[in-house]
Structure formats: structure tokens, C-alpha cells
Amino acid sequence: MHDRLDRFHDRDGSAKARALPRLSPISVERRFVFEATLDALIRIENLHHTYAGAPPVDALRGIDLTIRAGEYVAIVGANGSGKSTLARHLNALLLPTRGDVWIGRTNTRDAKSWREIRAIVQMVFQQPDAQLVATMVEEEVAFGPENFGVPENELPARVRAALETVGMWAQRQRAPHLLSAGQKQRVAIAGALALQPRVLVLDEATAMLDPAGRAAVHQILRALHQRGVTIITITHEMDEAAQAERIVVMHAGHIALQGTPRQIFARGNELRALALDVPPIAQVAQQLGLPVCLTEQEFIAALRARAPQPPRAAPTRERNGTGDTIIRVEQLSHRYLRGLPLESRALENVDFDVTRGEAMGLVGATGSGKSTLMQHLNGLLRPQTGYVRVDSYNLAEATTDVRAVRRIVGLVFQQPEDQLFAQFVGDDIAFAPRQFGLDRDAVRERVRWAMEMVGLNFDAFKDRMTTTLSGGERRRVALAGVLAMRPQILVADEPTAGLDPQARAQTREIFRRLRADGTTLVLASHRMDDVAALCQRVTVLNDGRVCARGTTREIFARADVLRASGLDAPPIARLADALRAHGWQIPANILFADELIAALGGA
């Protein structure tokens, strides 16, 4: 804030600039000033931004970008490429170090216009919990209009309209912290919409959501776009970017590429060099020599236009566990806040088993009980009713040594990078082996092994400060901190959530190495393509019950079960389904791009 005021002084210098401008409610008439220049609602000229610090960080290094009213723009780029910094310039949360940002005819450096700019450009952030202010949904939505002095008799109508747009009116009296992540983000969008903004900026707003939550947000965005709201969405998801009219690709503070999704996804190699990727459908199309396809319909049309080719044998990949059951869960039920007014059922008669050496996928919507089940596997939660056995330990028995169980079952929580506590990387990773009383040399050996497993060089990283790491590196350190116990079983909750495509691919690689090393894996994920790539069996949870279990291929062929559980098959399986529905002779149970390409007789 001081920073901003200082710069304001520099430019203006007059006495009246000494304090923050007085506020007044914004009238509808004044907003029309911004509509005067319809073809360039947002104009960014040679924007530079440097974060102060030692050393200073150049986050943006010369951005030129114009966004027209009513456009739908996706901004993509690796972690640290400057996307969020750029977004924060659009509503004057940050001011340019050099260059200018114009919203309509107003320069964001003009402090008197900040409030008007923020009424026009609204923003939804990544973390659902960190942006909700109030203790009830309807009051949350009213917060923005209250700040802008919207008359009190107008507030209820605003709140209702916004909540109805996102389908949350029925939940208006609930406490935000009791909602699912997807619902929280819908409330956050409603909070922005209640200000009737012309521009909605979403900063990775779907990164933490399950497939159903994500689909709901996409639908809302499409509807808003149709109504003429300008949508600017920052995302790591290439299929999400494909819905936009224009994609802006950022790299190291510059705009590396921009164009329509069709133009951008035709340049797969360049994207991959920027740590990004193309959506699966576009990738298959490209490898078959078809033009760029963004939807299943386009793909089918393009395939029809091509001469038919005989299918080849699909590559085989069979990976199996090695025999005995290492985890057995029977008739497990769990209730949170048992005996209290807010008691909630998390698990109901769950049966679950894992074979030694296999990778088991655990899928289900937010709140379906995945985390609760996982916490039973290392004794963080003990069975209220039912039976849990891990290796030779019976966790239903009160006398069982839980620490011994925790030693063979490593559990990685969601966003584990938030759990680092030591100053140096090596110390943090060494925490677990030290807790279990290993001697110095053994600890060192464990730390070295764990760091190599996650792809961090031991000598280069062990003495780095944890605060200087990037988000992706922090997550790998946290993963190594669990691996350093050398667990026989690794249980991980959403290990790839929020990562950019390259970091995600690296994480998959880590899990493959672990499997090759003989570690049994239990992976919970909202990303069906990750589950398909890593697991050979899947258990589907829905509302605390197991609603399906089987091999990955069996489960992902059951689109009905998945959809009923708020999930979806991986994109390639969906594409194969669509092709079958249109008369192509394709074997069932296709999961991967190379299999589909082979079945279609491609390269």
C-alpha cells in the first residue's frame, strides 16, 4: 500500500494526493465512461513489474496486450511465468513498475479510479478458503456491493441474482467453511458477480476442484460470456484454455505466443518447450496427421475426411501387483464430530483392499470420503466400526503400535508444500528418519535416496533454504520428507493438483520410479488421466460408500458410474467412446493416446 501511495505522489505531487481518495458510491452513469472504447476495454502497454526484495524479481518484462470488451481470453504459462502478476495489474492490486495499464480510458496509476476499476474488473482467486470473508453465503456475496455503498434495499436482489447465476441460492444460509471446494469457488464467483462487473478475472480458480466442480465453473463462465461479460481465465489446464477465444502464452515475464486455441495448439513443440502441453484430443489428432481438433465433434469430422486405414496392434502394457493383500479394509464406517450437532458421515461400510506392489487409484468427488479412508491406512484415524489391517497390523485393535504402522505407510497430504517447517531442505527431509531414531549415516543415506527419487540433486539442494524454493520444488521436498521413511506403502492425496503440465509429468515420473522400486501406491486424484497413467486398479467412492471397484480399464469404461459420482472418464477414453458411438470399430477399454492411434491405424 505504501509502495502505491509513493508512486502516486511521484506522478501527481499535488497536496490533495496525500490521502487515499474519499469514496463515493459508484453510479451507473459513471460506468458508461468505460464503455466509450468498446474495442479495447483493457490496454496494456510495455508493462514491467519488479517485486522489491534481495534480489529484486522481474516478474513482468514488457507486456503488450489488448483485450476487447466481451472477449474470452485464457492466459497460460508455467509456474512463475508472471500470469498472476499480470492479472493483479488488471484491477490495480499491483501498479506497473514501468509501462501503463488502461481500463477503458482510465490509467490504473490514477488512485482516484481504483474503486471504479475494481467495480468493473472483478477477480476470483485460487484458494477457496482465503477469499471468503463472511460467515454465511449470502452475506459473503453481499460483501462487495456493501463496500461500494449499494443502497440497502437493492442488496437482496443483487445477492439473489448472483447466487442464482452460480446455482447456490439454496445454500444461502450455510457457512462457507462447510461447503465443498467447488461450492466455495461458485460462491466466490457470485461475490464477484454481485458487483455486476464487466470483466471477470479467474486466477487458477479451478485448480483445486473435482471434475464436477470444474465443469460447473466452466458452464458458468460460458453463460457469463454469452451475456457479454469479458472473461480472463488463468489456468494450467489446456482443455480449459481451449474453451477461450484467444490464448495468451506467457513465459518468463513475456508473452511468448498468442492466438486462437487452434493456432496455439498447432504449435505443440513450442508449447512443450515452454513447460506446457496441448489438450489430449489435439495431441491425438496431430499424431494422426489430422488438422488441429479441439472437440470430439471436430475430431470425428476430421477423421471422416481421412481415408480409412487398417488398425495396428495396440501396444501392450500390463503391470500387476505381486500377490498378497497388504491392505485390507472391511465394513469401515466413520463419522466426524460424533455426538455433536454437526456430526457428519464420512464413510459407510467401506470394503477396500490393496495388493502388495500394485498402484491403487482412489477417485471420487470432494467430500466422498477419500481423505478419511486414507487417514485410516496409517492410523491417524482409528476404525469407529469395521476393520483395517495394514501388513500384519490390525488397526481396529487399540493396542496396535501406530507408529510402527506409520513407518511402513507414508502419507502425503494435499498441498504438502505448506507443511515444510525446517530452514534447510535436508533437515526437513531428515525429520522422519530422525523421529524413528536412525543414526546419522543412515539418516543421510535415506535423505539422499529420497531426494534422488523425487529428482532433486542431493548436493545441490540439501543446504538450500526451504523459503527460496519454487512451488514445484517445495512439493518435491515435502514428498521426499515422507519417502525418507522408506515406506512400503505410499498413500498420496491429490499429488498433482495445482501443478503446471511439466511439473505434473515429473510427478508422474516419480511415482513410476517408486513402483519400479517395489513401493505399493494408493493415489487419490481428481485427475482421471493421472489415475489412468499410474494405477492398474481403481476404487470409486461416492458419498462415503464404495460404488465401484475394478481394473482401471473396467472402471473408466463405465461412464455412467463415473458421471453419477461427479467424475468423468479420462479424455482419451471419452474420445474413444464418442468414436464408437459414431460407428468406428475400436476396441473397448482404450485409455491412452498411443492405443487410440494404433486402433485408428495411425503412425
Place this chain on the structure above:
Amino acid sequence: MDEFELLRYVTIGQYLPTDSLIHRLDPRVKIVGLGALALAIVAQTSAAGSILGLLSALALVALARVDLRVALRGLAPSAPILALLALLQLGLGWGARSSDCVAWWSWGIFNVTSCSVEAVIALLARLVALVLLTSLLTFTSTLSAIARGIEWLLRPFQRVGVPADELAMVFTIALRFVPTLALETEKLLKAQAARGANIRGGTNPIARTRQLVPVLVPLFINTLRRSEELATAMEARGYVGGANRTHYVRLRSQRADAIALIIVMAWVVVLVAIQVMQG
């Protein structure tokens, strides 16, 4: 079994929508009425007066249709200390020591007299009554209603520089984040326990404190980051302090509110009178 379930102990700021007569009262009436009642109960020194205070609190809990066990849960974490205090008071008989006291049991410096028994009963009754009254406010009013009430009550002091609206906002956000922080702490405790940390183990206080570092450090960092994110989100939605804000929650006083306030105040006068007559 539920060793990590911290939310179990967080009753503060928990709204229980049982929709009773008390739920429907104006928050200003509830703040003033419960506050005055709490003060009157604190002022009691006799067992009779304290028990009368406890009974009035119990009556209000019943009227609010709140389960008594739920209302008393807030006492659970401090129960051991309370028990210890009660024992000391009982045996050492601080305070009330007069010739009227009848000695009932004695062992070394411990002297249980009729006076100390009375004093312990009075102490416990007052404490329980106070916990019930404070919980009652949050059980029966949403946080924003309380915040609005506080803001309205502080408004006369705005002239002397009390930022009523900002204080109300601080109050709301502080309580809004209690469950969030409880969940966050729970997650950190679990994450470090999963890495072999034995947070409950050991009797050496220094070792125990050191065991907390892996939880407290990230908790502190995450809380700071969270508050920064929240501040940014609030700024993005145009929050610049109290000036010129309007309010979605509107305060409306009805006849029932006036009647409730008169009844409570009359009862407060009775309680004070009892104390004065005994003193």
C-alpha cells in the same frame, strides 16, 4: 480415538440454527442483556446468589433449545484446571474464614469447612453460568448479526475515535477463521504425526515444546500468507474500511425485543439486590 479432531473443542463462534425465541431477538438486545446478566452473576459472592445466576443461565439455554451437553462442551478443555482450582479452594479455604464456619474435615493444612464448600459451589456455579451465557450469544446469533450489534453499540464512541465498523469487521474475520485455523492445525498435526512425530509423548516440557515446532512454524507461515491473501481479496472487492459501507444484515427491533430487555434487566436488578442485601 478422535485425538486429532480439534473442531470438536471449538464451540466459540458456532451458530446452532434451532430457531428459538432467543434466536429471533435483536442482536443488540442479546449483547446488552447477556452482558448485564454476566456482570450481575460475576458480582455474586454467595452460593445462593451464584446458583440463582446459574439457574437463570440454564433457563436461557433451555429457552434457546440448545442441548445442554453441547453448551457445556466449551468447558471440557479447561475442566482439569477447574477441578484443581476447586480442590484448592475447598481444602485451603481462601477467603471466607469466619467464626460461623463449621470445620468438617481436616488433614494437615487442608481444612474443609462449611464456608469453603459454599465458596466452591459459588465459584463453579458462576463459572459455568458465564460459559453458558457467552456460548449462548454465538449459539443463537450469526456472527454478522453480533458484529452488526457491536458496531451499532459502539457508534456513539465513533466521535472519540473508536472505529466501530472496522472493529466489527475484525471481530467477524477473527471468528470466521477460528474453524479454518482449527482445521489447518489438525492437518499439520496429522501430517507431522504421519512422519513419525510423537506430539503427545514425553513429559519433559522442553522436549514437548520442541515437538511443536514442526506444527507451529508452518501454521504461523500459512496464517500470515492466508491473511495476506484475504487482504488482497478484500481489496479486490473494494473494501477500504468502514466509510460509506452499506449493510446486508439490517437490525430491526420489535416489541418482543423491548419486552425481553425489560425482563432481563429486571432480573439483573434482582440479582444485584440479592448481593447488596447479603453484603
